[in-house]
Structures are given as C-alpha cells and as structure tokens.
Amino acid sequence: MSHLLPIQKRNAVLNRMAHLLEQERTNIKKSNQEDLENYKGDDLAMGKRLLVDDAKIDGMILSLRQLFAQEDPVGQERFHFVHENGIKITNKTSAFGTILIIYESRPDVTVEAGGIAFKSGNKILLKGGKESLRSNLTIVSLWHQALKDNDIDTNWVEYLNYDRNETQAFLEKPTQKVDLIVPRGGENLIAFVKKHATCPVIVSGRGNNFVYVDKEANLDQALSIIINGKTSNISVCNALDKVLIDTNLPNWEEFAEKLVTELKKFNVILLGDAAFAKATQVDCIENDLIWYEEFLDYKIVIGVTNSNQEAIEKINKYCGGHSASIITKNDAVAQEFMENVDTAAVYQNASTRFTDGGQFGLGGELAISTDKLHQRGPIGLQHLVTNKWYIYGDGQIR
Structure with missing residues (x-):
C-alpha cells in the first residue's frame, strides 16, 4: 500500500488536472473522435456515453473543482470512548488502499471516478472499455502529468x-x-466481476426505475416528470422505464390517453398491461417478465394498480433497487410510499433523473450502488473510505 498523501498534495493534483483538461480540450476531443469513428456498434445508448464534447469536458472540470472544495474524507473521527481504565479509543475514517474501477464507454468516468478515488487517499486502477481506449489513454496521460x-x-x-x-x-x-x-456497467459485466473477484465488490448500475401516479397527483407534474425521466437521456441508469397509475385517479383513462400522445411525440415505444392497453390501444406486454427489464432505449411499460399497497409491492418485486418516485399532493401517502419502497433513492414529485452524485451535491460519484453494503445510491467522496480503530494507552493490560 502506498503511503497516504497529505491532503494539500491530493488537492494540488486535482487542481492541476482541472487546468490540464481545459488546456488539452482539442486533444481530448481528437482522441474521442477516433474512438467514435472506430465504434461500429449500433447501440444508441453506448454511442451517447462514448461521446466527449465541450459540455462533457466542462462537466469533468466541474467535478474536479467540486472535489477540490470538499473536506478530506480521511481521518474524520466517527466515535470516541474513554475506557474506565483510562485507555482512549477512537474510530477514524481511512483509505481503502487500491480501488479497481471497471467501466464501459464513458471517458468522463476516467476523470470523475479517478478524482474521487484519489482525493479519498486511494490508488486507482482504471479498466475502461475498448471502445473508449484512445480517449481514456489521453485522459490518463493528463493524470500522470x-x-x-x-x-x-x-x-x-x-x-x-x-x-x-x-x-x-x-x-x-x-x-x-x-x-x-x-x-460500472451492464448486468453481464457485473456478473462477470462478481464471479471472478477475490475482494469486495460494490455493484453499480442497474436502473429499471418506476414512477407511480397516485390518485391525488398533480397531473401536469406527473406528465412532465414522466417525459423527462424517459426522454432526457436514455443511456443512464437513472432513466425511467416503468409507470404505474392508480385506477382510483378520477378519469385515469383520460390521463393515460394524454400520456400516450405525449410519449409518442418522442417516438417512445409504448407497451401496457392488459388494462392500460385496453384503455389506450397500445400493444399489450407478452408477459410479466418485461417488468424486470431495464431498457436504455426509447421504450416504456405502463400499467395500473388499484391501491398504493399494490404499487409498493409491484415496485419492490420488479425494480432494480435504484430509484422510484411517487407523484402525489398527499404528503402522508408520499411518506408511506417512500418508507416502504426498497430502492436507494425515493422521490416525491420529482424526476428519477436526479439520482446522481453531482446533483446530490457530492461532486460526482464513483458509482451508484444498488447494493446495501456499505453505502447505497451515489457513492461520493465521503463514502469511499473504510475505518480504523486508534487505541492510546499507558501500559493497560486486560
């Protein structure tokens, strides 16, 4: 294990890296252009994740600046106890040591995840996908600089x-x-890593997020939240895949028709359960297995439920443990939904697209964990630490 670098040194590297990204914009975009030209796949989401333009570079620089401004996550005291025999016992956060990040197609991860791991005192091993090799090597050469x-x-x-x-x-x-x-990536990558790894693994990725439209929903909000969750960026794990509508919503069929019309404007492929398909003439799902799927595409499945309890049970059965949102004016109903839905992030009246380290004020994230150990949801700087006990005595024996 490398010695822990003083925080001033760690911050100086982040600061220098932000300057280098600004300075080398043209080079980074040129390398990325080569990657894009070499990419022969037809995966729309993959292509979007692969692209590096000025906006993406701005995002990389911003994430480093946010990290730079945050306090050192290492050495924070979490617990303090003085034993009756005088021994002083303290628990403090400490770096993991070496962190391996395996990811697909997204060159911004090379900056963001690298920055979070480095600022939290860790050595980083980056294993990017072959489709983004040139972009990644260019960015890593800047880290080395x-x-x-x-x-x-x-x-x-x-x-x-x-x-x-x-x-x-x-x-x-x-x-x-x-x-x-x-x-960080698809289910195949995660399964592959879990199967072969000999040390702890934090699983990041799978979405399959739900929005539930309660009978007391503001329908204008519901509409814009669903459209935003589904169409603003299909290639991310916080995108929306499933919608449930409470049949106790007055004239729910009318809202369903409107929703279908709006989604069709974005060329979204719509599928419904039997009741929704009947009400709106969209195609019916072939079987319930589709409720488990994450699409990463312009595709959505919409169904109905007859109660909040039924909605909660359905979400807990099928979702990926990532994000779920309830649209309702009734705060008590929202609270019950949020306490009982088993996902890393639960929302009232907002888009699932906010489940993101940058949006949550963490300065980006190393991953969005759908595991329960040791941290759920976006894993930011302050979560990328383990801990250590410091015991100070003057000769005590037990």
Whole structure:
C-alpha cells in the first residue's frame, strides 16, 4: 500500500488536472473522435456515453473543482470512548488502499471516478472499455502529468489495458493488492466481476426505475416528470422505464390517453398491461417478465394498480433497487410510499433523473450502488473510505 498523501498534495493534483483538461480540450476531443469513428456498434445508448464534447469536458472540470472544495474524507473521527481504565479509543475514517474501477464507454468516468478515488487517499486502477481506449489513454496521460508536476509517483493512477481474458486472470489472481472493485456497467459485466473477484465488490448500475401516479397527483407534474425521466437521456441508469397509475385517479383513462400522445411525440415505444392497453390501444406486454427489464432505449411499460399497497409491492418485486418516485399532493401517502419502497433513492414529485452524485451535491460519484453494503445510491467522496480503530494507552493490560 502506498503511503497516504497529505491532503494539500491530493488537492494540488486535482487542481492541476482541472487546468490540464481545459488546456488539452482539442486533444481530448481528437482522441474521442477516433474512438467514435472506430465504434461500429449500433447501440444508441453506448454511442451517447462514448461521446466527449465541450459540455462533457466542462462537466469533468466541474467535478474536479467540486472535489477540490470538499473536506478530506480521511481521518474524520466517527466515535470516541474513554475506557474506565483510562485507555482512549477512537474510530477514524481511512483509505481503502487500491480501488479497481471497471467501466464501459464513458471517458468522463476516467476523470470523475479517478478524482474521487484519489482525493479519498486511494490508488486507482482504471479498466475502461475498448471502445473508449484512445480517449481514456489521453485522459490518463493528463493524470500522470498532474502527478508528475507535483512530484508524485504516476502509479497512483494506472490504466489497465486488458481484454476480457486478461481481466479475468487479473480478478482471480491480482498482480498487486486490490482492496475494492467497482464495476460500472451492464448486468453481464457485473456478473462477470462478481464471479471472478477475490475482494469486495460494490455493484453499480442497474436502473429499471418506476414512477407511480397516485390518485391525488398533480397531473401536469406527473406528465412532465414522466417525459423527462424517459426522454432526457436514455443511456443512464437513472432513466425511467416503468409507470404505474392508480385506477382510483378520477378519469385515469383520460390521463393515460394524454400520456400516450405525449410519449409518442418522442417516438417512445409504448407497451401496457392488459388494462392500460385496453384503455389506450397500445400493444399489450407478452408477459410479466418485461417488468424486470431495464431498457436504455426509447421504450416504456405502463400499467395500473388499484391501491398504493399494490404499487409498493409491484415496485419492490420488479425494480432494480435504484430509484422510484411517487407523484402525489398527499404528503402522508408520499411518506408511506417512500418508507416502504426498497430502492436507494425515493422521490416525491420529482424526476428519477436526479439520482446522481453531482446533483446530490457530492461532486460526482464513483458509482451508484444498488447494493446495501456499505453505502447505497451515489457513492461520493465521503463514502469511499473504510475505518480504523486508534487505541492510546499507558501500559493497560486486560
């Protein structure tokens, strides 16, 4: 394990990295252009995640500036106890050591996740997807420049340019100590990492988020929240896939018709359960398994429920543990929904698209965890630490 760098050094590297990104914009976009030209796939979501334009670079710089401004997450005292025999016992946050991040197609992760891991005192191993190789190597060379400019060893940020077999071999028999692995990507990647890893894994990714329109919903809000959740960015894990409508909503069929009309303007493929399909003439789902699916596409499934309890049970059965939103003017109903729906983020009257470290004020995230250990939802700087006990005595024995 590398020695913990003083916070001034860690901050200086982040600051330098932000300057270098600004300075090397053209180079980064040029490398990214090569990646885009080499990408032969037809996955719309993948293409969107792969692109680096000025807005994405602005986002990378902003995330580093937010991280720079945050206090050091390492060495924070969490517990203090003085034993009756005089021993002083303190628990403090400490760095994990080495964190491996495995991700697909998103060059901004190379900056954002790298920055969070580094600021929290960890060495980072970055394993990006082959489709973004040139963009990633360009960004990693800037990390190395920022480290060198501060007289710090470049091995604090390493890029693992491995294919699938090499990655598997590394997971099973790491050539260096790895303390935590964070896979960010599809279900196949996550399953692959969980199967082969020999250290703790934080699962990040799967969405399949729900919006529930309660009988006391403001329908204008419901409409705009659903449209935003589904169409503003289909390639992200906080996008919306499922809608449930309470049949106790006065004239729910009328609202259903309006929703269908609006979604069709965005060329969204609509499927409904039997009751919704009958009311709106959209295609009916073939079976209930589709309720488990995350689409990452212009596609949505809409169904009805007869009670709040039924909505809660359905969401808990099918969702990915990520985000769920209730649209209602009744705060007590919202509170009950939010306490009983088992997702990392629960909303009242807002779009699921906010489940994001930057939006939550964390300065970006290393991952959005749908696991329950040791942190749920966006994992920011202050969550990327473990802890350690410090005991001070003067000769006590038990």
